Amino acid sequence: MSADFLQGISDQPVGIAKSRAHKRQLQIHSRFEESRETFKPKRPISHAEREKERRDEALAKPISQESKGFELMAKMGFKPGMTLGKQREDEIRITEPITVDIKGNRKGLGHEVEEVQESNDRVEAVMQKMKEQAAKHEELIDDYSKRRKMDNNAKQLVKDIRACRKVREELDHRIKKNVPTVDWFWRSYKVVQEETEAPKGYYRSRETEKEEEYKYSNGLKAPVDPNYDASMPADELEDALSKINTYLRDGHFYCIWCGANYCSPEDMADHCPGSTRRAHHGDDDHE
Template identity: 95%
Template sequence: MSDEEDDYMSADFLQGVSDQPVGIAKSRAHKRQLQIHSRFEESRETFKPKRPISHAEREKERREEALAKPISQESKGFALMAKMGFKPGMTLGKQREDEIRITEPISVDIKGNRKGLGHEVEEVQERNDRVEAVMQKMKEQAAKHEELIDDYSKRRKMDNNAKQLVKDIRACRKVCEELDHRIGKKIPIVDWFWRSYKVVQEETEAPKGYYRSRETEKEEEYKYSNGLKAPVDPNYDVSMPTEELEDALSKINTYLRDGHFYCVWCGAEYCSPEDMAEHCPGSTRRAHHGDDDHE
């Protein structure tokens, strides 16, 4: 066998062994390679450099080791206490029935840094103050979030209320015009009770020689559905104040109920005030739909 084959710990040989997979040996040569690889790994762990221990860590280990050891029975202090009847595991002094005493030495907390006395307590207090400040900020953010949600809900509710008011006003105007035409009215009792429509009229051309001689001027005019002149249509929509919408609905609804015995929410025209009072739930949407009403 050559010298190269006998040099089992050479770098080239170990490099080849380290590349071999660990597992069950398939042959005698493979078994030998696995054994060499195992020895090589053990030697690497044995000679693995350790992190140097600092002087402070070494002193701490010695201190904890010394404090963990009980008092030697050969010391003079233990001999004096033994003469007074002390035995290992006993407490010092006379013990009352309701008193609990410690049987182990009090642990010693040795200061191992250059910070001033009481600095640890101050650090704990500062840490607690920071935690409390963070918790307070989180509570304020949560309260602000709830306030934003509440404001959004209120705005959403107001928008839905305005939409419903506009819808009821338009329904009342449509019914009012139809019922007034049925009894022969030419114009509404209040201008806006009927809807008016914009009509565009063209005027005659300007005299020749004028710089706008080829253009025509247009004038806007509003009329009711029967062709009679009408004022500008108010065009009720959700952009109007809620109070104004509620006032307009109250006025036209009162006219329909008193003048035509008609309820827009029942969708029915009654024969008399007595018939309406008996069969109509009331003069508001809430009276007809309960919780479905938008305030």
């Protein structure tokens, strides 16, 4: 058969014959596949593989009873299946020969054990590093959560202080009070005044000299406004809120979180949940 003919046969699909010619083509194709598997060249066996096969075959066979060594052992009372030496009651001995471990490389004795130990050490080092990275990641997340909570806490404190100052000023104006009991209880505003004449003996600049001063909303002179913001320490914000909130509750019977002005201390005690934000909303306590 020519190669072209066989190639044409191999391209034919396998299936049910539709005609006598098709049936013959399928039979030829089947015989061709069987012959190709039969005469398929085998991979050559290497010298090391051939030695291993012979060694395994030899070790699988028991010691011949016709050998000189077996005859000497038989004279000393040895029988097939017995162990060598006197056996104690609590001792377990092997009845099969110890397997032979053939060394097929030039590495020193114990080198394989050392390689395994080094591999285990590397794996352990990688695992330890991963644990440290995970712990550091958790620490960063925890630190971020704490800082986020502190920032929100500071922002809420500033918001409450500003609300207290605003309400305090309105309530003091109702009772015709001109200045606050404590300077910063009211908000002060910066006022810029322009001077028309420069002091004698000084060179007058082209720009008009300006002098800054602070005043309350009623026009009276005031100190510099503290301008409370979230960048201030939390303990200072908490102390300021505690002072102004205490004055509002004791002096005006007003609760900033209730948003109500009570008639008396007894009325406040009966209807106000408490003197902290937590008591009203369950949020972080700003004492």
